[in-house]
Amino acid sequence: MFVLGVLITFSLQPKKLQPNTVQGQAVCHKAGGRVFFGMRPFLPFVPPAAFHHEEHETHEVNRRQGDQNAVFWRFLCASAPLREITRIGWLLVFCSAATIAAAADNLAPNPGFEKGGRAPDGWAAPDGITTFWDRAGGHPGRCLRLNTNVPAGAAARGVPTPAAPANAYASAGAHEGAGLWSTPIPVKRGQWYRMTADVQGPPGSQPILFLRGFHRCTEAEAAASGTLGFFTPVPGAGAFSDPIFGTDQRRPRVGDQLQRFRASLFCDIPKDAKAGQWTQVERVVQIKASGSFAADTVLLRPFAYWPVGTYRFDNLTLTPISAAEAAADKSKISLYAQPPTRQTPEK
DSSP: OHHHHHHHHHHTSEEEOOTTSHHHHHHHHHHTTEEETTOOOSSOOOOTTTSOOSHHHHHHHHHHHHHHHHHHHHHHHTOHHHHHHHHHHHHHHHHHHHHHHHHHHOOSSSTTSOOBSSSBTTBOOOOSSSEEEESSSSSSSOEEEEEOOSBTTHHHHTOSSOOOOSSGGGBGGGTTOEEOOBOOEEOOTTOEEEEEEEEEOSTTOOOEEEEEEEEEOOHHHHHHOOOEEEEOSSTTSOOEEOTTTOOEEEOOOTTOEEEEEEEEEEOOOOTTOOTTOOEEEEEEEEOOSSSTTOOSEEEEEEEEOSSOSEEEEEEEEEEEEOHHHHHHTGGGBOOOOOOOOTTSOOO
């Protein structure tokens, strides 16, 4: 769209001709030195020298031809349709530029799940049991699909294509749920961010986009800390602590990522949602500048649990915004952030 706008706009913009050329002298004589770039006149210029041996004759013929072309272009330039097309071109340029700028600010990796090979870039590999990278069904294109209607523990056991349990309370949706971690995302302390997601789910359900904040463990913290649960969100990312998802129980080491806050974007699916209907949700959150909640790295995790069924996530964003923009969204601010402990329930 950006390229189309540029082509429409600049193909209809006037451009100076070089006055030291024969054609430039002829057109400038009548059209005030301006002609439209990228569009040839309907009446071609008479070729110089081949038919006229005297230079002044060539100038005169081209001057007359230029007069005819200048009249045509003055008429076209004054026409309302041309002015409207030019305005449309500029509108396409501005809209496309705004879209490109917004996409450039989005910190969520591969937010539409469109890129990747065997797995989506920027995310853990789906297990094919509770998490899937669908080639279609997104909003639009590809998306992340979660299925919580499988036996509890099936993903951990690596059970291929498990059948839905006869009792829903024996499902993954009633126990561990289903979700996928992103790669680590650097953030700025004190900065406000807007989280958004396009989501599908059973009517009345509440899938969640988790945001987890971390900072690197220091020597003092490693010496003073007790046992924590650690996990690796994606291969090569290192160890991250989490009181819920961390299964590697040990004391932290220098360089480990210690969790400092938890925030959640609750994605309320309308009770009257129709099959295939997408819901867009958003909220704002601040990364604290100092203190117990301060973080330098975050992870995203689309997550679903109850009721059992199929959920989809697409078009995730984590975009920096100003404090003024955050204040305007006060109704959407709900910071569920506290230093995590094993006694702290997930909110």
